[in-house]
Amino acid sequence: xxxxxxxxxxxxxxxxxxxxxxxxxxxxxxxxxxxxxxxxxxxxxxxxxxxxxxxxxxxxxxxxxxxxxxxxxxxxxxxxxxxxxxxxxxxxxxxxxxxxxxxxxxxxxxxxxxxxxxxxxxxxxxxxxxxxxxxxxxxxxxxxxxxxxxxxxxxxxxxxxxxxxxxxxxxxxxxxxxxxxxxxxxxxxxxxxxxxxxxxxxxxxxxxxxxxxxxxxxxxxxxxxxxxxxxxxxxxxxxxxxxxxxxxxxxxxxxxxxxxxxx
Ligand SMILES: [Zn+2]
Ligand SMILES: [Zn+2]
Numbered sequence: 001x002x003x004x005x006x007x008x009x010x011x012x013x014x015x016x017x018x019x020x021x022x023x024x025x026x027x028x029x030x031x032x033x034x035x036x037x038x039x040x041x042x043x044x045x046x047x048x049x050x051x052x053x054x055x056x057x058x059x060x061x062x063x064x065x066x067x068x069x070x071x072x073x074x075x076x077x078x079x080x081x082x083x084x085x086x087x088x089x090x091x092x093x094x095x096x097x098x099x100x101x102x103x104x105x106x107x108x109x110x111x112x113x114x115x116x117x118x119x120x121x122x123x124x125x126x127x128x129x130x131x132x133x134x135x136x137x138x139x140x141x142x143x144x145x146x147x148x149x150x151x152x153x154x155x156x157x158x159x160x161x162x163x164x165x166x167x168x169x170x171x172x173x174x175x176x177x178x179x180x181x182x183x184x185x186x187x188x189x190x191x192x193x194x195x196x197x198x199x200x201x202x203x204x205x206x207x208x209x210x211x212x213x214x215x216x217x218x219x220x221x222x223x224x225x226x227x228x229x230x231x232x233x234x235x236x237x238x239x240x241x242x243x244x245x246x247x248x249x250x251x252x253x254x255x256x257x258x259x260x261x262x263x
Contacts, residue, residue, distance in 0.1 A: 001147060009147065010157055013139075014164035019204075021055045021169050024048040025063075026204045026221075026231050034064040037217035037250055038235065041243040042119075049121045053131030054138070055162075056169055060122070062103040065112040069102065070177075071216055072112070075192040080108075081177045084192065088178050095174035136162040172203050180209035187223050187254050188214035197228065205229030211252045219246035223254045 028048035032038040040048070052058050066080050073079040080102040083091045091098065102108055121127060136159050143161070144154025176199065184194030184207075191213040199207030200221065206212070208221040208229055215223070222229040238244035 010161045017165040018168035023204045038219040039245040054135035057132040061116045065109045066102045068112040083178045091178035096170045176206045186210045204231040215252035217250040218252035223252040
């Protein structure tokens with residue numbers, strides 16, 4: 001294998017893992033756990049939590065608390081990561097620092113997730129550090145076997161691929177919190193958050209952020225027929241298989257009658 005093809009494969013693997021994590025984030029962490037707009041079968045929840053623990057090290061309770069605070073103070077004083085307060089570029093490149101800073105505040109965790117129930121994975125001691133380490137080791141062991149490299153070279157490449165995946169995942173999340181509050185179109189003018197379809201395509205629908213802020217409990221992020229939320233067909237499939245449940249009444253939609261009257 002040439003060096004170039006190894007780098008390309010490593011980038012592709014990192015991108016695929018970051019994409020799986022993004023789907024798990026929006027379906028499990030965001031729509032189901034944080035906003036409770038979706039109920040997942042415990043086994044699906046377990047698998048998605050496991051994936052996130054290995055690929056990102058995120059703790060669901062911390063994520064939910066910081067994100068609920070973001071909705072409560074959206075783009076006002078108190079928002080943990082508003083581009084209107086911190087500046088667009090700062091949130092785009094330092095979103096992870098702002099997130100970490102907020103997770104250190106016990107008051108945020110207690111206020112925004114008062115009745116949180118830990119699951120099996122949450123109860124594993126040091127899971128925040130242990131998960132990513134196991135994830136890295138899995139890649140470090142599988143890369144030499146898959147690509148026919150020495151243990152040293154393949155192992156190091158596997159670890160580098162894990163970090164590349166983490167960087168991609170962090171950046172995708174930062175795009176939602178920064179540019180999807182400033183750049184793009186709005187179906188709902190009452191929200192500062194914006195929709196960007198191309199961001200939605202690489203963030204499992206999260207880029208339809210204006211719709212989400214208007215309908216936080218919606219299981220889908222799309223409000224218009226032509227908008228594409230890549231996680232929505234996955235949720236529909238899980239629902240058809242009896243592995244997920246959502247309420248039709250909370251689904252996002254544009255009120256066309258109201259729009260006509262306003263025109
Ligand atoms: Zn937002
Ligand atoms: Zn949300």
